[in-house]
Amino acid sequence: xxxxxxxxxxxxxxxxxxxxxxxxxxxxxxxxxxxxxxxxxxxxxxxxxxxxxxxxxxxxxxxxxxxxxxxxxxxxxxxxxxxxxxxxxxxxxxxxxxxxxxxxxxxxxxxxxxxxxxxxxxxxxxxxxxxxxxxxxxx
Amino acid sequence: xxxxxxxxxxxxxxxxxxxxxxxxxxxxxxxxxxxxxxxxxxxxxxxxxxxxxxxxxxxxxxxxxxxxxxxxxxxxxxxxxxxxxxxxxxxxxxxxxxxxxxxxxxxxxxxxxx
Numbered sequence: 559x560x561x562x563x564x565x566x567x568x569x570x571x572x573x574x575x576x577x578x579x580x581x582x583x584x585x586x587x588x589x590x591x592x593x594x595x596x597x598x599x600x601x602x603x604x605x606x607x608x609x610x611x612x613x614x615x616x617x618x619x620x621x622x623x624x625x626x627x628x629x630x631x632x633x634x635x636x637x638x639x640x641x642x643x644x645x646x647x648x649x650x651x652x653x654x655x656x657x658x659x660x661x662x663x664x665x666x667x668x669x670x671x672x673x674x675x676x677x678x679x680x681x682x683x684x685x686x687x688x689x690x691x692x693x694x695x696x697x
Numbered sequence: 698x699x700x701x702x703x704x705x706x707x708x709x710x711x712x713x714x715x716x717x718x719x720x721x722x723x724x725x726x727x728x729x730x731x732x733x734x735x736x737x738x739x740x741x742x743x744x745x746x747x748x749x750x751x752x753x754x755x756x757x758x759x760x761x762x763x764x765x766x767x768x769x770x771x772x773x774x775x776x777x778x779x780x781x782x783x784x785x786x787x788x789x790x791x792x793x794x795x796x797x798x799x800x801x802x803x804x805x806x807x808x809x810x811x
Contacts, residue, residue, distance in 0.1 A: 574776075577755035584759070594761065601759045602735050609752075661752045662731030671736050 562590065562624040568608050568633075570617025573661055579620050580605040590624060596697050599675040600629050603693045606668045607633035613658045614638065615689065628677075631693040639685035647673065698722055698807045700764055700787055703743065706801050707791035709766060713778055714787030720763050725807050727768075727799045731756040739810065745791075745798050749773045754780040763787060768795045 564586060566579035584601040604620060611618045615637020623630040640646045647669055654664030669691075673679045678694040701718035704711055711718070725743035728734050734744065734756050742763040746753055749771045757765050758780075764787040767773060772790060773781075781788045791798055803809075 574751055577752060581755065581758065598759065598761060605755065605759050606732070606735065661750050662729060662734075662746075662748045662756070663752070665730050665732045667730075667732035667736050671732060674736065 561626070562586075564622040564624070566620045566622070568611050568617045568620055568635075570612055570615065573609070573612050573657055573663075576609050576612040577605055580608050583620070583622055587624070587629075592624075592629075592697060596629065596695060600631065600693075600695050602675050603672045603695070604631050604633070606671045607631070607691055607693070609658075609663050610668045610691075611635050611637070613654045613664065618688075625697075627697050629695045629697065631695075633691045633693075634688070635690075636688040639687055639689055640681065640683040641685050643681055643683065698802075698805065700743075700789075702805070703764070703766065703802065703807070704789055706805050707766060707789065707793065707798055709789040709791040712773065712788040712790055713781050714764070714785070717763075717785070717787050720787065722763060722807070724809060725799075725802055726809060727795055729795075734760065741809070743802075743807070745795060745802075747771060747795055749777065751777055751780050753777070754784065754786065757786060758784050764789065766791055766798065768793060768798045 587597045615635035618635030621632040649670045650666040652666035658664030676693040677696045680692045683689040722742040724741045726741040727745035729748045744765045766789040770792045
């Protein structure tokens with residue numbers, strides 16, 4: 559299989575619509591014939607990342623590279639950045655507001671879930687500039 | 698357990714997927730927190746929830762679930778049903794509460810983890 563690059567804009571502001579990019583990616587990964595477990599893990603990571611972007615950063619962009627032996631997902635935003643990554647990684651810690659909670663998120667599980675389902679996760683963040691979360695999933 | 702049995706046990710109304718009730722589910726989960734569903738669910742194919750919004754369908758879709766049953770008589774709006782139709786996901790609405798819905802299905806043999 560040749561390497562495939564997918565790019566999805568993530569609209570900010572509308573948490574009701576969040577998840578559209580993840581749905582599209584999932585469909586494409588299915589068409590590429592990847593194993594169901596890999597597709598599920600990649601989809602969950604991107605979905606949580608997408609929700610985070612909409613809650614905290616007014617959207618951004620998701621870039622997905624599907625290679626021979628791994629999927630690399632980069633969630634790139636120009637949001638407020640994460641002041642304390644260690645706290646953000648703690649299960650149950652959240653700075654999300656009521657709207658996120660009303661939709662079943664904001665429980666402080668987003669980044670921990672992304673770590674749980676990925677093989678590697680890296681966060682580059684600068685307060686006031688933005689955040690890029692890179693996820694790798696082995697195929 | 699077939700989804701038709703789930704419907705009967707929950708005394709549920711099928712809002713989408715009447716033709717798909719022969720589908721079999723082997724385990725289920727109940728939660729109003731979608732991040733918890735994403736964190737802890739493995740191969741459960743049925744989601745019971747009291748939360749009614751499009752993110753419920755998207756979450757269930759990410760987890761490859763076959764059916765969402767809304768408890769406490771919650772009525773999903775057209776947006777939610779449209780998303781379910783696109784994903785060919787069976788949608789039910791049960792009049793009973795979460796605790797009772799889970800208990801009835803569990804007692805009938807549908808477990809949380811298999």
